[in-house]
Amino acid sequence: xxxxxxxxxxxxxxxxxxxxxxxxxxxxxxxxxxxxxxxxxxxxxxxxxxxxxxxxxxxxxxxxxxxxxxxxxxxxxxxxxxxxxxxxxxxxxxxxxxxxxxxxxxxxxxxxxxxxxxxxxxxxxxxxxxxxxx
Amino acid sequence: xxxxxxxxxxxxxxxxxxxxxxxxxxxxxxxxxxxxxxxxxxxxxxxxxxxxxxxxxxxxxxxxxxxxxxxxxxxxxxxxxxxxxxxxxxxxxxxxxxxxxxxxxxxxxxxxxxxxxxxxxxxxxxxxxxxxxxxxxxxxxxxxxxxxxxxxxxxxxxxxxxxxxxxxxxxxxxxxxxxxxxxxxxxxxxxxxxxxxxxxxxxxxxxxxxxxxxxxxxxxxxxxxxxxxxxxxxxxxxxxxxxxxxxxxxxxxxxxxxxxxxxxxxxxxxxxxxxxxxxxxxxxxxxxxxxxxxxxxxxxxxxxxxxxxxxxxxxxxxxxxxxxxxxxxxxxxxxxxxxxxxxxxxxxxxxxxxxxxxxxxxxxxxxxxxxxxxxxxxxxxxxxxxxxxxxxxxxxxxxxxxxxxxxxxxxxxxxxxxxxxxxxxxxxxxxxxxxxxxxxxxxxxxxxxxxxxxxxxxxxxxxxxxxxxxxxxxxxxxxxxxxxxxxxxxxxxxxxxxxxxxxxxxxxxxxxxxxxxxxxxxxxxxxxxxxxxxxxxxxxxxxxxxxxxxxxxxxxxxxxxxxxxxxxxxxxxxxxxxxxxxxxxxxxxxxxxxxxxxxxxxxxxxxxxxxxxxxxxxxxxxxxxxxxxxxxxxxxxxxxxxxxxxxxxxxxxxxxxxxxxxxxxxxxxxxxxxxxxxxxxxxxxxxxxxxxxxxxxxxxxxxxxxxxxxxxxxxxxxxxxxxxxxxxxxxx
Numbered sequence: 001x002x003x004x005x006x007x008x009x010x011x012x013x014x015x016x017x018x019x020x021x022x023x024x025x026x027x028x029x030x031x032x033x034x035x036x037x038x039x040x041x042x043x044x045x046x047x048x049x050x051x052x053x054x055x056x057x058x059x060x061x062x063x064x065x066x067x068x069x070x071x072x073x074x075x076x077x078x079x080x081x082x083x084x085x086x087x088x089x090x091x092x093x094x095x096x097x098x099x100x101x102x103x104x105x106x107x108x109x110x111x112x113x114x115x116x117x118x119x120x121x122x123x124x125x126x127x128x129x130x131x132x133x134x
Numbered sequence: 135x136x137x138x139x140x141x142x143x144x145x146x147x148x149x150x151x152x153x154x155x156x157x158x159x160x161x162x163x164x165x166x167x168x169x170x171x172x173x174x175x176x177x178x179x180x181x182x183x184x185x186x187x188x189x190x191x192x193x194x195x196x197x198x199x200x201x202x203x204x205x206x207x208x209x210x211x212x213x214x215x216x217x218x219x220x221x222x223x224x225x226x227x228x229x230x231x232x233x234x235x236x237x238x239x240x241x242x243x244x245x246x247x248x249x250x251x252x253x254x255x256x257x258x259x260x261x262x263x264x265x266x267x268x269x270x271x272x273x274x275x276x277x278x279x280x281x282x283x284x285x286x287x288x289x290x291x292x293x294x295x296x297x298x299x300x301x302x303x304x305x306x307x308x309x310x311x312x313x314x315x316x317x318x319x320x321x322x323x324x325x326x327x328x329x330x331x332x333x334x335x336x337x338x339x340x341x342x343x344x345x346x347x348x349x350x351x352x353x354x355x356x357x358x359x360x361x362x363x364x365x366x367x368x369x370x371x372x373x374x375x376x377x378x379x380x381x382x383x384x385x386x387x388x389x390x391x392x393x394x395x396x397x398x399x400x401x402x403x404x405x406x407x408x409x410x411x412x413x414x415x416x417x418x419x420x421x422x423x424x425x426x427x428x429x430x431x432x433x434x435x436x437x438x439x440x441x442x443x444x445x446x447x448x449x450x451x452x453x454x455x456x457x458x459x460x461x462x463x464x465x466x467x468x469x470x471x472x473x474x475x476x477x478x479x480x481x482x483x484x485x486x487x488x489x490x491x492x493x494x495x496x497x498x499x500x501x502x503x504x505x506x507x508x509x510x511x512x513x514x515x516x517x518x519x520x521x522x523x524x525x526x527x528x529x530x531x532x533x534x535x536x537x538x539x540x541x542x543x544x545x546x547x548x549x550x551x552x553x554x555x556x557x558x559x560x561x562x563x564x565x566x567x568x569x570x571x572x573x574x575x576x577x578x579x580x581x582x583x584x585x586x587x588x589x590x591x592x593x594x595x596x597x598x599x600x601x602x603x604x605x606x607x608x609x610x611x612x613x614x615x616x617x618x619x620x621x622x623x624x625x626x627x628x629x630x631x632x633x634x635x636x637x638x639x640x641x642x643x644x645x646x647x648x649x650x651x652x653x654x655x656x657x658x659x660x661x662x663x664x665x666x667x668x669x670x671x672x673x674x675x676x677x678x679x680x681x682x683x684x685x686x687x688x689x690x691x692x693x694x695x696x697x698x699x700x701x702x703x704x705x706x707x708x709x710x711x712x713x714x715x716x717x718x719x720x721x722x723x724x725x726x727x728x729x730x731x732x733x734x735x736x737x738x739x740x741x742x743x744x745x746x747x748x749x750x751x752x753x754x755x756x757x758x759x760x761x762x763x764x765x766x767x768x769x770x771x772x773x774x775x776x777x778x779x780x781x782x783x784x785x786x787x788x789x790x791x792x793x794x795x796x797x798x799x800x801x802x803x804x805x806x807x808x809x810x811x812x813x814x815x816x817x818x819x820x821x822x823x824x825x826x827x828x829x830x831x832x833x834x835x836x837x838x839x840x841x842x843x844x845x846x847x848x849x850x851x852x853x854x855x856x857x858x859x860x861x862x863x864x865x866x
Binding site (some may be wrong): 058059060061062063080081082083084085087088089097099100102103 | 239240332358359392393394395402403406409410411412413414415416417472473474476479480482
């Protein structure tokens with residue numbers, strides 16, 4: 001599976017990642033609609049994005065979360081009942097909900113943010129998900 | 135885990151054939167609709183005698199005064215019955231309502247149905263709070279409540295199909311009556327396909343409820359991980375008995391697929407935000423606090439034992455060396471871990487644990503592989519410890535058969551413990567029990583009682599009448615000392631005690647006996663606050679707790695909530711409040727106000743929440759009076775719940791009781807015999823209870839006879855002419 005790996009030390013808060021993510025999936029530049037989030041902590045930045053660990057899969061009461069063939073954890077919005085337990089139980093706090101949205105959303109490792117980051121703080125890496133929750 | 139959690143005996147293979155035998159008695163059409171701000175604004179009325187089906191409007195007065203859930207149930211029952219109505223009269227009703235907040239999928243514990251009926255064991259209204267999907271799915275089909283009256287001639291089912299807008303009454307002769315099989319059969323029968331299974335929920339009871347008065351209802355949901363129909367119970371007060379008396383085999387609801395905003399809340403974001411906050415709290419702290427997600431309420435077994443609160447041998451003792459055999463660590467292994475166990479979507483507390491792979495040892499299902507829903511604490515304490523049975527496999531067996539036969543595990547546990555003590559004391563013997571040796575720990579005899587209830591034969595039928603009737607029967611037959619029989623029969627108003635020792639907590643003695651429906655812990659659980667932490671020392675302190683907590687907890691039943699996520703998980707900084715405030719878990723109370731406002735759009739303060747409950751609570755007290763059982767004389771506990779009845783009990787805690795003689799009464803125990811000391815304790819403790827009653831009645835706005843005054847009814851906006859008429863004769 002591939003996932004976005006962040007190197008926060010390189011981040012300068014440009015937030016191009018947030019904009020492209022929100023634009024790609026919600027046709028908006030509202031950072032609240034981005035699956036990747038940049039937060040300023042003092043003079044530095046923190047980057048939060050799903051690492052595709054799959055801990056959320058077992059939490060879902062209706063099996064709306066599953067890995068696709070590439071190993072990416074996907075939300076099936078048709079099945080989802082909007083309980084948001086996956087948000088509360090995400091170990092990295094990377095499952096999102098946008099105001100007005102009935103279902104959660106998350107990073108699907110599309111790689112748009114990696115391409116847009118001018119500082120090289122993001123990279124797409126491959127990992128074996130064989131031992132991770134499926 | 136050593137078992138396959140999807141493997142179990144199937145009961146649904148021939149549902150097409152079973153359905154062919156149905157005869158449609160009545161078909162009725164309606165326009166399916168979703169709620170608006172939590173209310174569909176109509177309820178469904180079904181008369182099984184006349185086959186009338188109709189919808190009724192929900193009035194603004196109903197919403198304003200009675201809110202929903204238990205409130206709607208009590209209001210409909212009030213209108214349906216007379217003071218002379220008995221539980222098995224056709225006009226007795228069963229009302230099921232989820233409340234306006236029920237069915238939201240964001241806040242943990244939001245899927246409860248409240249069931250109200252005239253109880254066979256108490257003769258007054260009973261309300262029972264149950265999980266499973268039925269209530270929310272019924273609301274999302276178009277109804278805030280289902281009101282059932284009359285009696286069918288043959289076994290029938292009521293089907294509410296919210297996908298196509300139809301209600302049917304059908305004769306259903308061939309399906310199982312027992313719930314674990316019936317729920318599975320009806321679920322598969324009415325689902326269109328595999329994905330639709332979770333849109334069906336079934337209410338059923340069992341063969342036991344046909345012959346016992348302590349019958350329960352099972353509410354189902356389809357567990358997509360286990361591929362199993364799971365069950366939760368509306369246990370207390372015998373509603374399953376009313377259900378079978380009406381010849382109801384099942385209620386089936388088939389609803390549109392659930393989405394998160396189907397209550398069409400006023401402010402969905404507000405509800406989602408507070409729900410997510412609670413999920414995070416449970417994710418972070420449940421393991422460090424109650425461990426509900428792994429062990430459910432069974433985590434309490436050894437805690438109660440450690441505090442001398444676990445009922446052992448019919449509440450004689452509070453702990454036992456063998457408790458470790460049924461303690462939480464046993465259930466941690468026995469419950470299937472790592473899969474969601476909520477009885478409604480979004481319950482991250484996940485206490486509906488399932489023991490998969492149980493191979494049934496006895497009775498008609500011997501050899502079947504079943505998933506046992508539980509045991510919960512009350513079942514473990516009642517059916518196991520209280521009966522001296524410390525064996526997890528036998529406990530699972532009793533739990534399974536109680537559920538599928540439609541028998542309340544709490545009442546059964548307390549009733550079984552009572553007859554075992556009667557056997558110990560010679561009140562019963564082998565001849566009187568029809569050959570059953572009801573010795574402590576005899577699990578096979580306990581199971582045989584259940585099978586006899588289901589078959590309608592033998593001593594099991596007597597036990598199924600409940601403790602109050604057994605006391606009468608044993609006294610009438612001169613089986614033993616009447617006072618002893620009264621003292622050790624653990625019931626008030628006809629309802630069996632739930633499973634906590636209250637001898638050393640005066641507040642909890644009131645918490646049990648000063649309840650509207652009889653002694654359960656749905657109203658108040660004050661033992662730690664009172665006995666362990668001594669936070670409510672005076673009568674007035676205890677009275678304040680017995681005012682606030684019953685009202686606060688009533689609110690859950692009006693709105694479709696479970697009590698557990700209120701204080702079985704707490705914010706880590708809850709200790710910042712003074713102890714009495716901390717016990718209320720203020721942040722969570724605010725959560726409930728926020729969810730209420732988020733869904734209904736009506737502002738609600740913490741004080742407003744209590745006032746909302748008090749209207750219904752006072753109304754229920756008046757309802758009891760109307761039915762002849764809501765005054766001081768009906769609020770008296772059996773002495774076993776107050777102090778030591780027997781020499782063995784006294785001697786088992788002699789140091790404690792002797793110390794109390796010195797400290798409380800200024801009496802030197804060395805100068806007294808055991809019998810004298812028991813008598814002194816009794817006098818002191820019974821007097822103390824009377825003083826508690828005085829203080830509680832005053833705080834609740836009741837007369838010294840326990841009757842709500844006109845001022846109280848007016849303050850609570852429940853001074854309706856028909857309500858005032860009931861209390862007036864007692865206020866002269």
